[in-house]
Each structure stands twice: as C-alpha cells, then as structure tokens.
Amino acid sequence: MAMPRSGAPARARLREAALELYGEQGFDATTTAEIAARAGVTERTYFRHFVDKREVLFDGERELIDTMTAAIASAPAGLPPLALVLRAYGAAVPLFVAGRPVAERRARIIETSPALRERAHAKSATLTEALTGALGTRGIPEPTARLAARAGAAVFEHGSGAWDGVTAADLTALITQAADELGRLATELP
Amino acid sequence: MAMPRSGAPARARLREAALELYGEQGFDATTTAEIAARAGVTERTYFRHFVDKREVLFDGERELIDTMTAAIASAPAGLPPLALVLRAYGAAVPLFVAGRPVAERRARIIETSPALRERAHAKSATLTEALTGALGTRGIPEPTARLAARAGAAVFEHGSGAWDGVTAADLTALITQAADELGRLATELP
Structure with missing residues (x-):
C-alpha cells in the first residue's frame, strides 16, 4: 500500500523512524538515509524537514517556545x-502530555550522545532566554x-518528575505543588 | 632560566597556555602539543595533568565540588x-574569587565550541547531582x-551576575540578596 510521502505525516514518520533506529543501533551508527528509508521517504525529504541528524529528536521546540511566550x-x-x-508551563501542559509517549525513549537516546546532550542543554538555554525575553x-x-x-x-x-505521564490535570496540579514547595524552600532561610 | 617542569607550577602554566592558545587560534585549531610547548613541558606531561583538550579549561571542578559538599x-x-x-556556595566564594581573573576569557572560549559547551553543561549537572547527594x-x-x-x-x-569580581564579601552579600529575591518571587504567587 502506498504511503503519503510528504508533509506532516512524513515528518511524524521520520521522527518515529529516528527514535527506532537510534534506539536499535545507536545515534552515531545511524544515517539520515536509513531514517528516510524506514520512514518511506527520500533523504532529500528528510532534509526538507530537519537540518541534521539531531534535529529530528527536537521537533516541537519552536511550538513549545511559541506557546509559552x-x-x-x-x-x-x-x-x-x-x-x-x-x-507559560501551564499553557504547555498539553504539549507535554502529547509528547509523553515518546519522552522516555527520547531521553534514553539523548543520554547516550554528547552531541545530543549538548543539543538538549541548548534547548533548555534557549527556553530560558525566550522566557526571560x-x-x-x-x-x-x-x-x-x-x-x-x-x-x-x-x-x-x-x-513533572512526579508525574505519571497520563493526565494534564495531574501535571498542572504537580506544577502548582512544586511551586508551593519552592516557596517553602525559599522562605525557610535562617 | 630553567623553569620547574612538573607539579602544580606546570599545571598552572598549562592552564594559562591553553587559555592563550585557545583565545588566539581557537579551540579546534589548537593541539595539546602546542599547549605543552608553550607551557615549557612535554606533551606527556600535559597528559599526566589532563586527560584531553577540554579538561585543561575545567581544572578545579573537583575542588569546587569537594568544597561545596x-x-x-x-x-x-x-x-x-x-x-x-x-x-555550600558561600564556602566556594574564595574559589570563585581566585578563578575570577580568568573567568571571562574562559567563558568566551567555551562559548565558541559545542564540545566545550557540553562539558560546561555537564559540569553544572555534576554539581547539581553532587549537591543533591x-x-x-x-x-x-x-x-x-x-x-x-x-x-x-x-x-x-x-x-554572581551582579558581582564586580573583586571581593568575596560582595559576592557573599549578593548571593544573600539573590536568595531574598527568590523568596519574594516564590511567595508572590497568586
């Protein structure tokens, strides 16, 4: 059966193919050609969606930042x-809920590669800058x-560390509780 | 005049030579052999002190963590x-004061290289883990x-962002003020 070859479905298949291949054979050993092949698209299509091997794991960063700002x-x-x-974090809760099914696989892959860890840190720094701005x-x-x-x-x-990954209401409540805990920490100074 | 060739003075000269060379010609273009030569030691001595090109910029991390924990x-x-x-941060103030003369040069070099940025992020993460432990x-x-x-x-x-880099008393006071500001931020939630 022919599959759609471009646009959002292709992008989603590329993300999934990358998660699979990085998980199976490692980030370093996987090529964009292999990811494209598993997703049923050309490598050229891969590069229409993602600039390099890392970015396929960080799709959605722009949407997250836009939502929060x-x-x-x-x-x-x-x-x-x-x-x-x-x-801002509350507004992003639906994105975290949507991303949760792949979050752990993704985190495990990122942990294996200095280049990916650097990209993840850069993402955190970019978010801090965006929120500061x-x-x-x-x-x-x-x-x-x-x-x-x-x-x-x-x-x-x-x-989010205490979150079961299921409902948005739970995550929202846990963020509120965490903020309360920070309030306690920051005011019980001697 | 012959210079001492090993131990703490060599280590300090290697740190300074690396800062100079990374600043002059870039991190990627500089070799450990060049750093050793400028410091007046053999490359073998370089590797007795530092495991790779990056670590020479992160000397003192162990001392910082030990002091804080x-x-x-x-x-x-x-x-x-x-x-x-x-x-813990208060106990480390003398180390920050001692490190301040090279902190900006060091930060500028780290900013230029993804590998160094990753190392710096890893250092922050290691410190967070150590303090958590x-x-x-x-x-x-x-x-x-x-x-x-x-x-x-x-x-x-x-x-430390507001610090002039000179006296330990100032940095200590600024940390206290920053903690007070966090206390205000964390308690003025609606």
Whole structure:
C-alpha cells in the first residue's frame, strides 16, 4: 500500500523512524538515509524537514517556545514574574502530555550522545532566554526575569518528575505543588 | 632560566597556555602539543595533568565540588535545604574569587565550541547531582534536594551576575540578596 510521502505525516514518520533506529543501533551508527528509508521517504525529504541528524529528536521546540511566550504575552496585567513563568508551563501542559509517549525513549537516546546532550542543554538555554525575553516585554528587569525563568524550570522539573505521564490535570496540579514547595524552600532561610 | 617542569607550577602554566592558545587560534585549531610547548613541558606531561583538550579549561571542578559538599556535610543540624545549598556556595566564594581573573576569557572560549559547551553543561549537572547527594546524606529527600540544588544554582547565577569580581564579601552579600529575591518571587504567587 502506498504511503503519503510528504508533509506532516512524513515528518511524524521520520521522527518515529529516528527514535527506532537510534534506539536499535545507536545515534552515531545511524544515517539520515536509513531514517528516510524506514520512514518511506527520500533523504532529500528528510532534509526538507530537519537540518541534521539531531534535529529530528527536537521537533516541537519552536511550538513549545511559541506557546509559552504567548502565554506570558497574553497574561492579565499585574501577574508577578514567577506566576507568569508558571502560566507559560501551564499553557504547555498539553504539549507535554502529547509528547509523553515518546519522552522516555527520547531521553534514553539523548543520554547516550554528547552531541545530543549538548543539543538538549541548548534547548533548555534557549527556553530560558525566550522566557526571560518574554518577561522583559512585561516590564520585568532581566536579572529578575532570568531568576524567575530558571526557578520556573526547576519547579517544572520537580513537578513533572512526579508525574505519571497520563493526565494534564495531574501535571498542572504537580506544577502548582512544586511551586508551593519552592516557596517553602525559599522562605525557610535562617 | 630553567623553569620547574612538573607539579602544580606546570599545571598552572598549562592552564594559562591553553587559555592563550585557545583565545588566539581557537579551540579546534589548537593541539595539546602546542599547549605543552608553550607551557615549557612535554606533551606527556600535559597528559599526566589532563586527560584531553577540554579538561585543561575545567581544572578545579573537583575542588569546587569537594568544597561545596563538605560545607553541607559539616553544617549545623537543622539547616533547611536551600540554606544548606547557599552555605555550600558561600564556602566556594574564595574559589570563585581566585578563578575570577580568568573567568571571562574562559567563558568566551567555551562559548565558541559545542564540545566545550557540553562539558560546561555537564559540569553544572555534576554539581547539581553532587549537591543533591550531599543534601540526601542530611536526610533531605531527593526531589526536594534537587529542587533546592537547582534553585541555589539560579540564586548563585543571579548573585554572581551582579558581582564586580573583586571581593568575596560582595559576592557573599549578593548571593544573600539573590536568595531574598527568590523568596519574594516564590511567595508572590497568586
């Protein structure tokens, strides 16, 4: 049976083919030609979607950042910095829910390769910059904005670490609990 | 005049030679043989001190981690998690003061190379793990310990970003102020 050869379905098949091949034979040993072949597209199509071997594992980064910065831009006036950052993570919860089925496979692959770990760190840094910038447009000075963005990332990691990966409501509640815990940590200083 | 050829002075000269050469001709274009030659030692001596081209830029990581985890281990009973982390950063202030003269040159070189950026990120991750582990030995459960370690890192970045790089007292005060700011951020949630 012929399969569709381009657009979103091809992109999704390339992502899945890359996860499979990187998992089976390792990131370094896998070529874009092999990924394309398993996805049933040409290598040329691969490169229409992704610039290199790494990016196929980081699809959705732009959507995540756009979703989160839009949530900050559209927030009601007067929300304090960390509340804005948590609003941004809250807006991204559906994306985390959608991404969860492959998140662990993806994380295991990233862990195996310094080049992929660097890309993952760069993604975190890009998100911190984007959130810092979005807070800046809300009048929050840069050092405070950066502190709020980094604190928010720690809160999100804490909340999502306890998440079962199933419902958005649970993840949202866990982020709120993590923020409460940060509040306790940050105020019980001697 | 003959210069000492081994031990701590050689190590210090290798660090300086690497900073010079990486700055002058780039990290990728520089060989360990060139670094050794400029430091007046053999390449064999280079490899007695550093396992590869990257590590010469990350000397002192072990001392930093040992200093910080020792500060947590020796803290009075009853200090809450973030206070323990800030005590650890406080204990490391003399190391930051000592490292400051080369910190900017070093940071500029790291920025130019994905391999060095990965190494720097790995260093941050190693520190987070070490602090999380040290808090664990004080009875703090892992998710809370990790949140405190990450929050502490954000606080330190915030404080050191405003530092003029000169006195330890200033850096210590800036870390305290940054912790206060995190406390405000984390409690002004709606």
